[in-house]
Amino acid sequence: MQTTTTSSDSLSSSKSNSVVDSDTFLTLLVAEMQNQDPLEPTSNTEWVSQYATFTQVQQISEMADSMDLVRANNLIGKEVVMKVTSTSTGETSYKRGVVDYVVVEEGKPLLVIDEAKYSLSDLDTVASEEYFNAYDKYTEFSSKVAALPSLKVIDKSYQNAVQDIMDLYNSMSDYEKNYLKTYAAGDIASYEAYVAQLKKL
Numbered sequence: 361m362q363t364t365t366t367s368s369d370s371l372s373s374s375k376s377n378s379v380v381d382s383d384t385f386l387t388l389l390v391a392e393m394q395n396q397d398p399l400e401p402t403s404n405t406e407w408v409s410q411y412a413t414f415t416q417v418q419q420i421s422e423m424a425d426s427m428d429l430v431r432a433n434n435l436i437g438k439e440v441v442m443k444v445t446s447t448s449t450g451e452t453s454y455k456r457g458v459v460d461y462v463v464v465e466e467g468k469p470l471l472v473i474d475e476a477k478y479s480l481s482d483l484d485t486v487a488s489e490e491y492f493n494a495y496d497k498y499t500e501f502s503s504k505v506a507a508l509p510s511l512k513v514i515d516k517s518y519q520n521a522v523q524d525i526m527d528l529y530n531s532m533s534d535y536e537k538n539y540l541k542t543y544a545a546g547d548i549a550s551y552e553a554y555v556a557q558l559k560k561l
Contacts, residue, residue, distance in 0.1 A: 425467055432462045432469035432480050439492050442473065443484035454484065456492075494539035497532055501525065501540060505547045505554075514557050522554050 442455040457473040464470070470477040504525045508518060529551070532540065540548060 428480055429462075429464065429469045432471060435459045435471060435483075435486065436461060438486060439489060440471070440473070440483060441485035441487075442471070442478045442482045444478070444482050490533075490535055491539075494533075494536040497528070497536045498540050498544055501528055501551075502544050502547045504528065505551050508550075508554060511550075511553055511557055514554060516558065516561050518554075519558055522551075522558055525551055526555065 436459050439456070439458050442457075443452060444455065445452045455473060455476070455478070459471045459473055460475075461472050462469050463472060463477065465477075469480055471480060471483070472478075504521070508514070508521060529537070529540075
Protein backbone atom coordinates (compact mmCIF):
# COMPACT_ATOMS: atom_id res chain seq x y z
CA MET A 361 0.00 0.00 0.00
CA GLN A 362 1.58 3.29 -1.07
CA THR A 363 1.53 6.22 1.30
CA THR A 364 2.13 9.20 -0.96
CA THR A 365 -0.41 11.56 -2.39
CA THR A 366 -0.73 15.07 -3.73
CA SER A 367 -3.30 16.95 -1.73
CA SER A 368 -3.46 19.78 -4.27
CA ASP A 369 -4.55 17.28 -6.94
CA SER A 370 -7.15 15.95 -4.54
CA LEU A 371 -8.52 19.40 -3.84
CA SER A 372 -8.48 20.56 -7.44
CA SER A 373 -10.50 17.51 -8.47
CA SER A 374 -13.04 18.20 -5.73
CA LYS A 375 -13.86 21.73 -6.88
CA SER A 376 -17.27 21.84 -8.50
CA ASN A 377 -18.46 24.06 -11.29
CA SER A 378 -20.35 27.25 -10.45
CA VAL A 379 -23.86 26.53 -9.22
CA VAL A 380 -26.83 28.68 -10.23
CA ASP A 381 -28.49 29.99 -7.06
CA SER A 382 -32.06 31.23 -6.60
CA ASP A 383 -31.24 34.90 -7.30
CA THR A 384 -29.46 34.04 -10.54
CA PHE A 385 -32.30 31.76 -11.61
CA LEU A 386 -34.91 34.46 -10.93
CA THR A 387 -32.84 37.00 -12.85
CA LEU A 388 -32.69 34.66 -15.83
CA LEU A 389 -36.40 33.92 -15.51
CA VAL A 390 -37.30 37.63 -15.51
CA ALA A 391 -35.05 38.21 -18.53
CA GLU A 392 -36.75 35.34 -20.33
CA MET A 393 -40.18 36.78 -19.53
CA GLN A 394 -39.17 40.24 -20.78
CA ASN A 395 -37.78 38.89 -24.03
CA GLN A 396 -40.44 36.32 -24.85
CA ASP A 397 -42.36 36.44 -28.09
CA PRO A 398 -45.46 38.62 -27.41
CA LEU A 399 -47.36 36.68 -30.05
CA GLU A 400 -46.65 33.36 -28.29
CA PRO A 401 -46.26 34.22 -24.61
CA THR A 402 -45.39 31.52 -22.13
CA SER A 403 -48.19 30.77 -19.68
CA ASN A 404 -47.91 31.66 -15.99
CA THR A 405 -48.29 27.98 -15.19
CA GLU A 406 -45.13 27.16 -17.13
CA TRP A 407 -43.16 29.90 -15.32
CA VAL A 408 -44.29 28.53 -11.96
CA SER A 409 -43.49 25.00 -13.07
CA GLN A 410 -39.94 26.01 -14.06
CA TYR A 411 -39.32 27.68 -10.72
CA ALA A 412 -40.80 24.74 -8.78
CA THR A 413 -38.55 22.33 -10.67
CA PHE A 414 -35.50 24.47 -9.95
CA THR A 415 -36.40 24.72 -6.25
CA GLN A 416 -36.82 20.96 -6.01
CA VAL A 417 -33.43 20.32 -7.64
CA GLN A 418 -31.82 22.88 -5.33
CA GLN A 419 -33.33 21.22 -2.25
CA ILE A 420 -32.10 17.79 -3.35
CA SER A 421 -28.62 19.23 -3.88
CA GLU A 422 -28.63 20.83 -0.43
CA MET A 423 -29.79 17.55 1.11
CA ALA A 424 -26.96 15.68 -0.62
CA ASP A 425 -24.43 18.22 0.69
CA SER A 426 -25.82 17.81 4.19
CA MET A 427 -25.57 14.02 3.98
CA ASP A 428 -21.97 14.31 2.76
CA LEU A 429 -21.13 16.42 5.80
CA VAL A 430 -22.69 13.86 8.15
CA ARG A 431 -20.81 11.08 6.39
CA ALA A 432 -17.53 12.98 6.63
CA ASN A 433 -18.02 13.75 10.33
CA ASN A 434 -18.67 10.06 11.01
CA LEU A 435 -15.18 9.31 9.65
CA ILE A 436 -13.37 11.46 12.24
CA GLY A 437 -11.00 9.26 14.25
CA LYS A 438 -11.25 6.37 11.79
CA GLU A 439 -8.41 4.96 9.72
CA VAL A 440 -9.01 5.25 6.00
CA VAL A 441 -7.29 4.90 2.65
CA MET A 442 -7.66 7.77 0.19
CA LYS A 443 -7.22 7.13 -3.54
CA VAL A 444 -6.10 10.18 -5.48
CA THR A 445 -5.57 10.51 -9.22
CA SER A 446 -3.28 13.36 -10.21
CA THR A 447 -4.91 15.72 -12.70
CA SER A 448 -1.50 16.61 -14.12
CA THR A 449 0.06 13.14 -14.55
CA GLY A 450 -2.92 10.79 -14.32
CA GLU A 451 -1.04 8.70 -11.77
CA THR A 452 -2.93 7.16 -8.86
CA SER A 453 -1.51 7.31 -5.35
CA TYR A 454 -2.81 6.25 -1.95
CA LYS A 455 -2.75 7.85 1.48
CA ARG A 456 -3.50 5.83 4.57
CA GLY A 457 -4.15 7.55 7.86
CA VAL A 458 -6.59 8.61 10.54
CA VAL A 459 -9.10 11.38 9.78
CA ASP A 460 -8.17 14.12 12.24
CA TYR A 461 -11.02 16.51 11.50
CA VAL A 462 -13.30 17.82 8.76
CA VAL A 463 -13.35 21.27 7.17
CA VAL A 464 -15.93 22.69 4.78
CA GLU A 465 -14.69 24.66 1.80
CA GLU A 466 -16.94 25.97 -0.98
CA GLY A 467 -19.79 24.04 0.64
CA LYS A 468 -17.96 20.70 0.38
CA PRO A 469 -16.59 18.69 3.35
CA LEU A 470 -12.89 17.82 3.18
CA LEU A 471 -11.22 15.10 5.24
CA VAL A 472 -8.02 16.28 6.93
CA ILE A 473 -5.31 13.62 7.36
CA ASP A 474 -1.88 14.68 8.62
CA GLU A 475 -2.81 18.31 7.81
CA ALA A 476 -3.54 17.44 4.17
CA LYS A 477 -7.07 17.92 2.81
CA TYR A 478 -8.88 15.30 0.74
CA SER A 479 -12.21 15.28 -1.04
CA LEU A 480 -14.78 12.80 0.21
CA SER A 481 -14.89 11.44 -3.33
CA ASP A 482 -11.27 10.29 -2.89
CA LEU A 483 -12.29 7.86 -0.14
CA ASP A 484 -11.21 4.35 -1.14
CA THR A 485 -11.35 2.18 2.00
CA VAL A 486 -12.66 2.41 5.54
CA ALA A 487 -11.72 -0.47 7.82
CA SER A 488 -11.37 -1.32 11.48
CA GLU A 489 -8.09 -0.92 13.35
CA GLU A 490 -8.01 -4.71 13.66
CA TYR A 491 -8.07 -5.07 9.87
CA PHE A 492 -5.25 -2.58 9.30
CA ASN A 493 -3.16 -4.23 12.04
CA ALA A 494 -3.63 -7.57 10.27
CA TYR A 495 -2.61 -5.96 6.98
CA ASP A 496 0.57 -4.59 8.58
CA LYS A 497 1.46 -7.99 10.04
CA TYR A 498 0.80 -9.61 6.66
CA THR A 499 3.10 -7.11 4.93
CA GLU A 500 5.86 -7.61 7.49
CA PHE A 501 5.55 -11.42 7.38
CA SER A 502 5.64 -11.57 3.60
CA SER A 503 8.63 -9.25 3.31
CA LYS A 504 10.63 -11.28 5.85
CA VAL A 505 9.90 -14.54 4.01
CA ALA A 506 10.81 -12.94 0.68
CA ALA A 507 14.17 -11.83 2.13
CA LEU A 508 15.24 -15.42 2.86
CA PRO A 509 17.55 -17.14 0.35
CA SER A 510 16.64 -20.11 -1.79
CA LEU A 511 15.64 -23.18 0.21
CA LYS A 512 18.48 -25.05 -1.49
CA VAL A 513 21.17 -22.87 0.11
CA ILE A 514 19.61 -22.33 3.53
CA ASP A 515 21.90 -23.16 6.47
CA LYS A 516 22.01 -22.59 10.22
CA SER A 517 23.27 -19.05 9.77
CA TYR A 518 19.68 -18.13 8.86
CA GLN A 519 18.21 -19.70 11.97
CA ASN A 520 17.75 -16.34 13.70
CA ALA A 521 15.99 -14.89 10.67
CA VAL A 522 13.59 -17.84 10.54
CA GLN A 523 13.08 -17.63 14.32
CA ASP A 524 12.21 -13.95 13.91
CA ILE A 525 9.48 -14.91 11.43
CA MET A 526 8.26 -17.61 13.82
CA ASP A 527 8.07 -15.11 16.68
CA LEU A 528 6.12 -12.72 14.48
CA TYR A 529 3.66 -15.43 13.49
CA ASN A 530 3.21 -16.62 17.08
CA SER A 531 2.50 -13.06 18.21
CA MET A 532 -0.44 -12.77 15.84
CA SER A 533 -4.03 -12.93 16.97
CA ASP A 534 -6.40 -15.52 15.49
CA TYR A 535 -7.86 -12.79 13.27
CA GLU A 536 -4.40 -11.86 11.97
CA LYS A 537 -3.48 -15.51 11.33
CA ASN A 538 -6.71 -16.05 9.39
CA TYR A 539 -5.95 -12.90 7.37
CA LEU A 540 -2.51 -14.32 6.62
CA LYS A 541 -3.98 -17.67 5.57
CA THR A 542 -6.32 -15.86 3.19
CA TYR A 543 -3.83 -13.52 1.54
CA ALA A 544 -0.42 -15.14 2.10
CA ALA A 545 -0.97 -18.90 2.02
CA GLY A 546 2.07 -19.29 -0.24
CA ASP A 547 4.30 -17.35 2.16
CA ILE A 548 3.13 -19.52 5.05
CA ALA A 549 3.98 -22.65 3.09
CA SER A 550 7.44 -21.27 2.30
CA TYR A 551 8.03 -20.34 5.93
CA GLU A 552 7.03 -23.84 7.08
CA ALA A 553 9.39 -25.34 4.49
CA TYR A 554 12.30 -23.28 5.87
CA VAL A 555 11.49 -24.41 9.43
CA ALA A 556 11.41 -28.03 8.32
CA GLN A 557 14.69 -27.66 6.43
CA LEU A 558 16.48 -26.11 9.43
CA LYS A 559 15.33 -28.96 11.65
CA LYS A 560 17.12 -31.40 9.33
CA LEU A 561 20.44 -29.56 9.62
